Structures are given as C-alpha cells and as structure tokens.
Amino acid sequence: MDDIPVPLPARPERFMDRFKAHMRAKHLAYRTEKTYCLWVLDFIRFHHRRHPEQMGGEEVDAWLSYLANERQVAINTQKTALNAVVYLYRQFLGRDLGDLQFSKTSKGRRLPVVFSHEEAMQVIDSMNGGHQLVAGLMYGSGLRVMEAVRLRVQDVDFAEQCLFVRESKGEKWRRTLLPRALVEPLRTQIGLALALHKRDLDEGFGAVYLPGALAKKYPKAPTSAQWQYVFPAPNRAMDPRSQVMRRHHVGEQQVRRSVAAALAGLAIHKKASCHTFRHSFATNLLKAGTDIRSIQELLGHTDVNTTMIYTHVVGAHSRGVTSPLDG
Template sequence: MDDIPIPLPAQPARFMDRFRAHMRAKRLAYRTEKTYCLWVLDFIRFHKRRHPETMGAAEVDAWLSYLANQRHVAINTQKTALNAVVYLYRQFLERDLGELQFNKTNKGRRLPVVFSHEEAMQVIDAMNGVHQLVASLMYGSGLRVMEAVRLRVQDVDFSEQCLFIREAKGEKWRRTLLPHALLAPLRAQIDMALALHKRDLLDGYGAVYLPGALDKKYPKAATSSQWQYIFPAPNRAMDPRSQVMRRHHVGEQQVRRAMAAAMSRLDIRKKASCHTFRHSFATNLLKAGTDIRSIQELMGHTDVNTTMIYTHVVGAHARGVASPLDRS
C-alpha cells in the first residue's frame, strides 16, 4: 500500500509535514511527493541539517554540483533533484533562487532496453495467471507497471476497445489501446474481481481505497463495482493509514519478481525490467509506421522529445539502411 498517502495533522507544524501539505494542495502525484521529500531531506542533510529558510542559491549549487561530481548521478537524476529544490524554494517558500550555477552531470542519457516482439511474447508466455495478464497489458497497451496494477473496472471500455489511464504519473489522464487478444482474458479477470468483491461485501468489507477526497464526496463509491481494482490482492489487509480493513491491488513488486523469474528461465541476455514492455510497445509501434504524435499520445508524454528517443532505439536498420559489408 505504498501508493496511499500517509496522513498529515490537521494543522501541520513540522517543516516536512507543511511541505507535504503544500504539495497535496497543489495536487501533485503521491510518487512526486515522496520523491521531492527524499531529495529535500538529502539537501538538508548535505548541509548539516541547516533549515532551508537559512539557505539559498549558493547552497543549492553546492549540493547539485556534489551530486554530479562526487555521486556521479545520471542527468535525469540530477534534474529530478533540481526540480525538488526549485519547487521547495519557488512554490513552497516563495523565494526566487535566481540563476543557478551548478556543475551539470556528464553521464549521458542511455537508450532504453527494448524487446523484439518475439522476446516480449517469450517472457509473457513464461509467466502465468494475473502476472501474465498484467505483463500483457504493459506490452499491449504501453502501461507502466503501477498503471496496470491500479486499473479499476471503470477504466476498461470494451465497446470502444480502449483503456482509460486515470491514476497515471503526474496525474495525467490518457486513453490507450486495448488489444483484441486481451478482451476475453480481461473480461474473465473482471468477473473474478467482482465475485471477490461481492464476497467481501457479504463479510462486511468491500470498501476500496479512493484517491484524493472522493470517499468524502461520494460516500458510496468505495463499495461500488466500478471502483474495484481489476487485479485485487489475494488477501485483505489493514490499511496502516486509515486503520480500515480493505483489499488493495496486487503489489508492483510481485509483478516485478514474476517477470524476473520468467527472465531467468529464458535465454534473453538483456538488462530488462517491467518498464521494458512499455518501451517495446512504443518501438514496435514505430517500426510498424505509427506516427510519433500518436505514440506520444498513447504513452502520455507531455513533450514529444521524450517520445523521440524511440527513433534512436529503432535505429537505421529498421528504416531499410544496410551496412556496406552486407551488400552483395
């Protein structure tokens, strides 16, 4: 249940509690909140636990340069750290840092690892049950693992053959493809999830976690069928934040472990993860001639430049360019 926000006091007094409350008021994703808190705490610890209000641009520059020069973080990691402290000062403390002069990391951005279609299907076939269906959605619909396990019954539109991704990174909603091959398995999974929900209701439970303040706005929504997770956890558990016994969705780590086990049984020598399915979704669409703007929309990228990296992954060979050594 690490995707459920921790409770905060009604009137937060501690600095980090007030910082969290500010991010929630701005409706930042909980994962962004956790990431920003980790980097802000790292910034504070680097400066011997000085209060951020007593520091400014010079201290931010020193810390970001340390991340590049001593910790050798990747470009995107340093950017995330920068975003965290910029939010801290500009949004929360309402102080302009001016022009920062930190050393930028020189670790280049790596191209993502991708599966060929044959490799992706081998990995999926080596999995089973719920984990196999989750992996199929990651590859067939371009979902992140967290988006797949968080799918709710109302997110599937069988008539339009599409998925609505509502609890996405950055709280950006999008619509993506629902593969025809997954229609029957997904219907069966939903039937199983709703049967389990019906049994929970008979046992006096059945209220699912709702994001934001929806449980207060719609008191009956938590027990309605449309809000139930498509991939419910096998057992009910006590929600440590609300102290409510409920059934959450299957854990992301369970899917990751199932994929790692499948990979270990196959002779695919790539450093792959669950996210490799999402990368492979994009590259295979690109190889099939799908235009980059459509792929951007399906992936939920704000900036098309993020999507453009897949043009480098596909490479010249996929565009019909041959090595001179291969010419007859």
C-alpha cells in the same frame, strides 16, 4: 500498499511533515512527494543537516554541482533533484533562488532497453495468473506497472476496445489500446475481481479506496462494481489513512518480482524490467509505421521529445539502411 500516503499529524510541526502537507494540499502525486522528499533530505544531509531556511541559491548550486561532478548522476536525475529543491524554496518557503550557476551533468541519457516481439512473448508466456495479464497490458497497451495494477473495472471499455488510464503519472488521463488478445483474459479477470468484491460485501467489507474527495462526493461509489480494482490484492488490509479494512490492488513489487523471476529463467541477457515492456510497445509501434504523435498520445508523454528517444532505439537498420559488409 506502497502507493498509499503515510498519515500526517493533524497539525504538522516537523519541517518535513509540513513540506509533505504542503505537497498534498497542492495535489501532487504521492510518488512525486516521495521523490521530492528523498532529494530534499539528500540536500540537507549534504550541507551537514543545516536547515533549508538558513540556505539559498549558493548551497543549491554546490549540491547540484556535487551530484554532477562527484556522483555523476544522469541528466534526468539532476533535473529531478533541481525540481525538488526549486519546489521546496519557491512553492513551500516562498523564496526565489535567483540565477543558479551549478555544473550541468555531462552523463548523457541512455537509450532504453527493449525486447523484440519474440522476447516479450517469451517473458509473458513464462508467467502465470494475474501477473501474466499485467505484463500483457504493459506490452500490449504501453502501461506503466503502476498504471496496470491500478486499473479499475470502469477503465476497461470492451465496446470501444480501449483502456482509460486515469490514475497516471502527473495525474494525466489518457486513452490507449486494448489488444484483442487480452479481451477474454480481461473479461475473466474482471469476473474474478467482482466475485471477490461480492464476497467482501457479504462479509461486511467491500469499500475500495477512491482518490481525492470522490468518496465524499459519491458516498455509494466505494462499494460499486465499476470502481473496483481489476487486479485486487489477495487479502484485505488496514488502510492507514482512514483505518478502514479494505482490499487494495496487487502490489507493484509483486509484479516486478514475477517479471524478474521469468527473466531469470530465460536466455535473454538484457538489463530488463517491467518498464522494458512499455519501451517495447513504443518501438514496435514505430517499426510498424505508427506516427510519433500517435505514440506520444498513447504513452501519455507531455513533450514529443520524450517520445523521440524511440527513433534512436529503432535505428537506421529499420529504415532500410544496410552495412557495406552485408552489401
């Protein structure tokens, strides 16, 4: 249950606990909270564990320049580190950092690795069970692995042949494609999930975790069929937030390990992972002539420039350009 926030004291006193409590009060995603904490701790350690209240813009500049010049992090990595300390000072400590003058990283953004359609299907066919279906959704619907494992029964609309992604990165909702090839496997998977849920209810359990205050607003929702996970975990576990024994969804790491094992058994020599399926979804749509704005919407990108990276992946050869050597 790696997406469940670690409980905090009722009255946090330690600096990092107070920082976490502030982010939760602002409803930041738990993944964002963990990322910001990692970078803030890195910042503190770089300055020999000085308290952030005793530092300011000069120290932030030095740390960000160190990340660029010494650790040679990528552009997006430095941006994430910057966002973390800016949130720390402006939002949490209520201090302005002024005009920062740090060195910008020169390490360019890499093009994402993608599968051909044949390679993607090879990997998926090498998997089995629920993990195979998760991989199919990552490739066929463009889901992130965490979005796929968090799918609820109500998020699958068979009538409209679409999926609703509700617990997404940045807390944004979106609608995306439901491949025809996955309709029957999904029906079967939902049937298995609901049968497991019925067994939990019969044994005195069956209340699933709901985000935010939904459980208080709708007291019957946690045990309703529509809120159950499509990919439930094989075993129940204690929820550290509420101390309630419940069934969570399958873990992201389990799916990642299944994909890694499938890749290890195939002659696909690429630095691939679960996210490669999502990249491949976008590039194959682009090759098929789908406009970039539609792809942006399906992926849930806020900025179209993020989606434009796939135009470089597709390359000139897909636009009819040929090498003079092949002429």
